[in-house]
Amino acid sequence: MSSDPIISVRGVGKCYNLYEKPSDRLKQMMVNRLARGSRKRFYREHWALRQVNLDIRCGETVGIVGENGSGKSTLLQLICGTLTPTEGELQVNGRIAPLLQLGAGFNPEFTGRENVALNAAILGLSADEIDERFDAIVAFADIGEMLEQPVKLYSSGMHSRLAFAVAINVDAEILIVDEALAVGDEGFQRKCFARIEAMRSSGTTILFVSHATATIQELCDRAILLDKGEILQDGTPNAVVKNYQRLTYAPHGRRDEERNRIKSGTVHPSPSVLIGEKKAISEDAFDPSLVPLTTDAYPSLGAHIRNVRIRNMENEQVNLLQRFSPYWYEYEVEFDRQISNVSFAMVVKAINGLRLGSQVSSSSPDQSISVITPGTTLHVKLPLQLPLSAGTYFGNAGVVGILPGEAEPVIVHRIVDAIMFKVLPVPSDRIHFHVDVTGGLSPIISYSSRQRTNG
Known part of the structure; x- marks a missing residue:
């Protein structure tokens, strides 16, 4: 990966003039033409991006996350050259292949064949190059x-x-x-991501916008969090996705506080009471040093998760686990307001933040707890059996319910990276990725031979 930036953005902003009614647009045109120097405005400014500074190196895969309207698509269009910045400088050193709005660059009246030639020409291919690659394009599209x-x-x-x-x-x-890949079927999406992986390996620089945070964590070397047209965070995918989720789920009255915390780079406090007991119960199954440094508790909306831990079938607290062995994933939840249709959940994640599996206490609303009153404490036990390769993993804990006066369920409390644990290696381990697909069985190789006959 080259250290030279292939994309350089310096102080870039994009402003749109918003008019209350069509006649205001006409008035502004007249003022601009007839009264030069007049400060009279019939519009208000809306900055989709403001003072964005960014360098992307050759060969990097960068994910961009943010809520709708945060400026993600505007930034990509500026980089592609389909928009011009209102302020700042932007330099791109290389040919771009953009997948922006669905069908962008296509003429709806042209056939697919004609649009392949048109789009490829727009992207810089000569007529000979289009002819040379046409069969490969058609084969991949498979329409x-x-x-x-x-x-x-x-x-x-x-x-x-x-x-x-x-x-x-x-x-x-x-x-x-x-x-652009969100609309494809699963088979085509897998085909696309396989090709993206091949392009990454060959040194292509990739900018990827998606609301699928697991994809950002899996594909990207780096991630950027955009909000209200400015970069709040530029860092590792795991850290950026965590803050993006905190911002998304922050209560309305605390969103600005959360935004300022992310922008300032302040680390959220991780109270020790949220990560369970530290006393070793069984030295060969519990390592007191396995304490996550990334524990992150969401704001409570009436429930408080305490003492997240894993216990084995002998009721011992453990964090060094055996593959395929049964365990209980436990925590207590204290309620300080009435909440209905309550259910509980946990998620197991890899060290890079990739979600590997989850467990939910109820699969449908009619199986959840109908009403929980203030002052209630519940002890949650979720079954856990891990078909995972040897390594370090993290667990989340969450509570979902419907608040008084509301119709839809919300997360009333969640702790990210509430617990850290290891899956121990087994002798002659053949697992090289996260999940053990063998089911504990050994491979069987059979030989067959044919005797040659002399005729």
């Missing part, structure tokens, strides 16, 4: 006879297939993806 039909007849999935197939075949130094 059959619809290739000869007008694009206006295509489904969203077909648009996505054709656009992605063109983008990955132009040998671009930079691939930009803005949620």
Whole structure:
């Protein structure tokens, strides 16, 4: 990975003029033409981006997260050159293959075949290069006879297939993806991500916008959190996704406080009472040094999770676990307000933040606890059996319910990285990734031979 930036953004901002009514737009045009120097304005400014500074190095895969309206798509369009900045400087050193709005660059009246040629030409391919790569583009898109039909007849999935197939075949130094793969079916998405992995390995720079945070954590080397047009955080995917989720789920009255904390780089306090007991009960099954430094408690909306821990079938607290052995994932929940339709959950994550599995106390609303009154404390025990390779893992704990006067369930408390534990290696371990797909069975290799006959 080169240390030289392939994309450099310095003090970039994008402002739009918003008019209350169409006549105000006309008035502003007249003022601009007839009264030069007048400060009269019939609009208000809306800054979609403001004072953005960013360097992206050659070969990096960078994920951009943020709520709707945070400026993610605007930033990508500025980098692609489909928008011009209101202020600041932006430099891109390389050919870009953009996957922005669905069908962007397609003429709806043209056939798929004609749009392949049009889009590839827009992306910088010559006529000979388009002819040379046409078969590969068509094979990847795999839309059959619809290739000869007008694009206006295509489904969203077909648009996505054709656009992605063109983008990955132009040998671009930079691939930009803005949620364009979300509309494809699972098989096509897997095919796309496999190709993205191959492009990463070959040194392509990738900018990836997605609300699927697990994908950001799995694919990206680095992540950026955008909010209200400014960068709040630029760091590791795990840290950025955690703050993005905290900002998303922050109560309305505390959102600004949470935003300021993230922007200032302040680390959230991790009270020791939230990570369980530290006293070793069984030295060969409990390591008191396994205490997460990344514990993060969401604001409480009427419930408080305490003492998250794992116990074995002998009721001993453990954090050094055996693959496939049964355990209980336990915690207490104290309620200080009435909450209805309550259920409990946990999530197991890899050290890079990738979610590997979860457990929920009720699979449907009618199986949840109908009403819990203030002053109640519940002891939660969720079954846990881990088909995981040897390594270090983290567990979340959460409570979901419906607050008085509301109709939809919300997270009333959650602790991220509430507990840290290890899965121990087994002799002659053959597992190289997170999940053991063997089910504990050993491989069987059979030999067969044919005797040659002399005829």
